[in-house]
Amino acid sequence: MTAQIAERLLYQGEMLSMCTNPLNDYFSMGGDSPRFANNCTALWRGYVGDWEIIDSRLYLVGLSGSLEDGSEATLATVFPEFPRRVFAHWYSGTVRIPQGRRLEYVHMGYSSKYERDLILEIKKGVVAAAHLRHNGTAEEDAPQGYGVQAMTVFPINEKNSSDGGQP
Secondary structure (H helix, E strand, O other), X not given: OOEOOOEEEEEOOEEEEEOOXXXXXXXXXXXXXXXXXXXXXXOOOOEEEEEEEEXXXXXXXXXXXXXXXXXXXXHHHHOOOOOOOEEOOOXXXXXXXXXXXXXXXXXXXXXXXXXXXXXXXXXXXXXXXXXXXXXXXXXXXXXXXXXXXXXXXXXXXXXXXXXXXXX
């Protein structure tokens, strides 16, 4: 599996990369999951969620991606009654936010290692605790911040596989 594009989290006024997928828990608990298009090796889940912590509560505030039928996926696609934001009451677990320079690149999921991880412990959508885990010190020239090193995008609507999808 290729290194994956992170979810985005607005936390304490800062936009951060979140290497956790709380929406997957919603789907695995029986929530309706649309048929997301899998057109990028760095985005196997087919969407990117935008999250925010407001008053210690985790909210899903946006969703972007494509559906298999070629239409755009939004927050209203999954939660039609909550098109602006939805409280993530279904999620209990940890949220990992990598920080600092990269110590080790792993071409799989969210496995790359960074100097620090901010860990948020979430219980039924509420931040119960936060702590910083120190993982080591990277070389001075190591890449800063979470990033996907390579990605391959495949067209959603291929006209004809023999012409490489060219219009």
